[in-house]
Amino acid sequence: MLELARCSVAVGLGRHLPPRAPEHPAASAPLLEPRATFITLELEGELRGCCGTIEPRRPLLHDVWYNAWASAYADPRFLPVSGAEQAALEFTISVLTPLEPVCARSEAELIAALEPGADGLVLASGPARATFLPAVWQSLQDPREFVAHLRCKAGFSPSLPWSEITALRYRTETFTSAEDAALAA
Numbered sequence: 001m002l003e004l005a006r007c008s009v010a011v012g013l014g015r016h017l018p019p020r021a022p023e024h025p026a027a028s029a030p031l032l033e034p035r036a037t038f039i040t041l042e043l044e045g046e047l048r049g050c051c052g053t054i055e056p057r058r059p060l061l062h063d064v065w066y067n068a069w070a071s072a073y074a075d076p077r078f079l080p081v082s083g084a085e086q087a088a089l090e091f092t093i094s095v096l097t098p099l100e101p102v103c104a105r106s107e108a109e110l111i112a113a114l115e116p117g118a119d120g121l122v123l124a125s126g127p128a129r130a131t132f133l134p135a136v137w138q139s140l141q142d143p144r145e146f147v148a149h150l151r152c153k154a155g156f157s158p159s160l161p162w163s164e165i166t167a168l169r170y171r172t173e174t175f176t177s178a179e180d181a182a183l184a185a
Helices: 002-012 060-073 107-113 134-138 143-154 177-184
Strands: 036-043 046-052 089-096 120-125 128-132 166-170 172-176
Touching: 002 060, 002 089, 036 060, 046 060, 046 089, 060 089, 089 134, 089 177, 107 143, 120 143, 128 143, 134 172
Parallel strands: none
Antiparallel strands: 036 046, 036 089, 089 172, 120 128, 120 166
């Protein structure tokens, strides 16, 4: 999958739309199952792009292909990745488990139900929603801060009642190019 993500970024350079995902007729069944992924790109330890899907929409291989391209060229927070940057990019692929509702009648119950470092979280209200991957716990270790920042990211008013918010959790299986390089060494 890491090779596929790198290929998507290389082939996508200079394109305004993602290139068509290559066919993989010999791919194993799990790679062809619909899965949701996020691709995080870092350059010299700094975030360079991160895009993904929260719910499965396409086969895992296609989701990785599209989200790698989107992270490099369509993340609105960054300029598109340049050809000179490509070789130094570090990739993290996060494959999400299915979303599971968190039964919490209050924000305090949600905070108590979270497992820091393991849970990814989606907060939704009407059409607005936002997520933090489990990796965000590295910079927001306090569950109260984690939830407060996610509410802010979603654009929720501080006065939005908890009864109007839906909370969903997930876990991720991650694959990183940094680990891949360490294993090859």
